[in-house]
Amino acid sequence: MTALRGHSGTASVAKVQMGQYQYRIKIGHKGKTVVISRSKVLFAYGRVPLTNICNDQNHNSKISMSDDDGCQTQTVQVNGTIFVYLISDFPQAPPNFDQDITFGTNTSCRTITLNFSMDNNAQSTDTAHVQVVQTAADPQSKSVGAGQIGNAFFKLDGGPWDLNLSATSDEEYVNGYLSCYSAGGIR
Numbered sequence: 001m002t003a004l005r006g007h008s009g010t011a012s013v014a015k016v017q018m019g020q021y022q023y024r025i026k027i028g029h030k031g032k033t034v035v036i037s038r039s040k041v042l043f044a045y046g047r048v049p050l051t052n053i054c055n056d057q058n059h060n061s062k063i064s065m066s067d068d069d070g071c072q073t074q075t076v077q078v079n080g081t082i083f084v085y086l087i088s089d090f091p092q093a094p095p096n097f098d099q100d101i102t103f104g105t106n107t108s109c110r111t112i113t114l115n116f117s118m119d120n121n122a123q124s125t126d127t128a129h130v131q132v133v134q135t136a137a138d139p140q141s142k143s144v145g146a147g148q149i150g151n152a153f154f155k156l157d158g159g160p161w162d163l164n165l166s167a168t169s170d171e172e173y174v175n176g177y178l179s180c181y182s183a184g185g186i187r
Contacts, residue, residue, distance in 0.1 A: 018046030097164035
């Protein structure tokens with residue numbers, strides 16, 4: 001509990017861990033409660049690695065991956081950089097996409113940040129694409145050229161979502177994290 005000094009002002013409370021919390025504001029005077037607010041919900045978001053989502057397919061039938069092994073941390077060279085990835089795919093060429101992750105239930109996550117690329121075997125004209133498709137929002141897409149590591153930041157609407165990949169002619173690699181109020185991303 002935090003007390004205000006005087007009749008008005010602001011106060012900060014201690015930081016809470018990732019989760020969903022109920023809170024109320026209580027106003028007292030001379031040891032007696034004068035007013036208590038209605039209960040409100042506080043969502044405390046934290047960083048959730050993509051591995052928590054794609055490896056959860058073993059525990060939740062509403063989450064699936066195109067690769068039965070889930071996410072496996074590996075590396076690939078992209079120009080002069082070692083890129084650590086969790087998902088690899090030889091996806092279809094644009095405008096088609098492979099569904100690599102299907103999150104078929106409501107999510108506690110509000111954003112997803114992805115890093116993606118192709119390896120050094122890609123031709124200079126090749127491109128890799130990531131796309132997030134949701135139930136209540138338009139698809140969001142991002143592309144990157146050969147020899148580059150792309151970064152994509154997508155907002156999530158709280159409903160089910162799919163992570164789709166597409167590349168012109170080479171293997172595509174993806175890593176990332178989400179901002180959620182539950183460690184498994186499930187609401």
